[in-house]
Amino acid sequence: MDMESALAALSALSQSTRLDIFRLLVRHEPDGLPAGDVARHLDIPQNTISTHLAILSRAGLLTSRRHSRLIIYRASLARLRALMVFLVRDCCASSPELCAPLLANLVSCCPATESCP
Template sequence: MDTESALSALNALSQSTRLEIFRLLVRHEPDGLPAGDVARHLDVPQNTISAHLATLTRAGLLTSQRHSRLIVYRACLPRLRDLMLFLVRDCCAGSPELCAPLIANLSSCSPSPASCP
């Protein structure tokens, strides 16, 4: 992940409703949720949810798939892992062993690459 991609993802997550949408969809992996269910879970109007889902999708944090009349959204876990690794890649410059357990835990998280484009 490069700096611009990280900034795009962090910017998308920096709004409370979008952060809650992303966290909700992470909890509903691997099946995801239709947009209407996301709106109901968070008690947010459908048109507002659509705008937030679009922002998160443009940032690469969500994927969507049409199922008949429904659009099902899923969290892009590999993208989340890449963002977390980007944030801690250079941590503890003088003592990398301090961050080694965190990086190992993130690296061992191996979500399906098929979940993201």
């Protein structure tokens, strides 16, 4: 991931509603959710959900697919992984022990039997 892509992703996530949407969709992997369900889960007005989803999609954080008349949105775990790697890439350059707590937290939230970002 380059600086421009990282900034686009971080900018998209820097708004509370969009962060809530992204976290909700991460929890609903791998199936994803239609826009209407996202709006209902988070009590977001229908007239604003498409704007938030479009911003997250343009930043590469969401993917979508048509299923009949619905558009199903999913979190892009590959993009999340790339962003996390970009943010911590230099963390362990000379002191790997600095990253040990971070890695322990990631492992504890994603047991080996689950698909992790």
